[in-house]
Amino acid sequence: MLAVLVLAGSAHASQLIDRNANDVRLMTNAKGEAMLTYKVGGKLKHVLVWGAINAKQPNPNEKQVKFSVDYSGGWGKYNRKIANYWTTFGNKCAGYDGPDLPFFITGCHAPDGSLWAVQSWQVPLPDLGFTPWTAQLSAYELHISHWKGPIAQLEVWSDWIYGGKFHDLFGHATYDGRPIYGFGTTSVGAPTDRFGRLIYLDTLDAPNYGSGWQRENSFVPHNPTGVFCYGFYTFDPTKGGYVHPSGQTAMRGPGVGKQYRLTLDGPGVTPDVQVMIDDPGDYDANDPSKVAYEKQQNAELDSILNGDKLCRQH
Incomplete structure (x- = not known):
């Protein structure tokens, strides 16, 4: 089974601006600027964004592109000489x-032909199917992106590993035809540079977690292949850096569900992208169709590895 997101002619990723925003509006002008207007906790905010588009390919000697952000709505950028810049912004x-983008709020086609988009989604949800127990863990992050040209792409397949004992997902992430990856992670797998991007995995109606979508885990595409793989095992929430509610120390999972949703925090300042894929069901060595499917998926995995040493298990 293959799930693929291909959005030719556009690019995807984003930069965090705020949390739990509502009444979001977006303006763009002929100077390559964007003005976000929104409310948080009833307070009206104007945020000016500029200075970045698309993404650079991974290079340890360069810095990934990043927006300049003025939370005073232009007063800071223009040396405190222009008050209420949003009133004279010149919206185009x-x-x-x-x-189509996941979690899309609003967007613009700018005068130079580039695209801007705003997305809002629950990035910080706790892993292993835990229900968020703090406001921070349930927050919706407001992301803005700016792109023109090619986009990030996720290709994902589903099968089983270790002789059909465990359910498994594998795939690769690319941007402009080249792998997405970073140059380091923390001890718990978080990227340490802006080239590294996380893929967030959600599971639907997993019996071990309950109904609806739950966050299963997150992980990075591998350096230098952009390949990733994920086995649905049981996990100890007290090990590996997992955030968990106080006192809940029992083993969690496996998070096998009916369907899976993978969301890539795209490279540079391109939008976040998403792909969904169905679970293949339990493996049955006496079912010729399951045996043939596993053989086909193993061949698919071998075809995309490109030397990857972490995802060779069938």
Whole structure:
């Protein structure tokens, strides 16, 4: 089974601006700027964003592109000489005509032909199917992106590993035809540079977690292949850096569900992208169709490895 997201002619990723925003509006002008207007906790905010587009390919000697952000709405950028810049901003936002995006709030087609988009989703959900127990863990992050040209792409397949004992997902992440990866992670797998991006895995109606979508885990595409793989095992929430509610120390999972949702925090300042894939069901060595499917998926895995040493298990 293959799930693939291909959005030719556009690019995806984003930069965090705020949390739990509502009444979000976006303006763009002919100077390559974007003005976000929104409310948080009833307080009106104006945020000016500029200075970045698309993404650089991984290079340890360079820095990934990043927006400049003025939370005073332009007063800081223009040396405190222009008050209420949003009132004279010169909005040139044409209707958004880019690709469908997950968690999309609003977008613009800018005068130079580039696209801007705003997305809002629950990035910090706890892993291993825990229900968020703090406001921080249930927060919706507001992301903005700016791109023109090729986009990030996720390809994902599902099968089993270790002779059909465990359910498994594998795939690769690319941008402009080249692998997405970073140059380091923390001891618990978080990227240590802006080239590294996380893939967030959610599971639907997993019997061990309950109904609805739950966060199973997150992980990075591998350096230098952009390949990733994930086995649905049981996990100890007290080990590996997992955030868990006080007193809940029992083993968790496996998070096998009906369907899986993978969301890539795209490279540079391109939008976040997402792909969904069905679970293949339990393996049965006496079912010729399951045996043939596993053989086909193993061949698919071998075809994308490109030397990857971490995802060779069938």
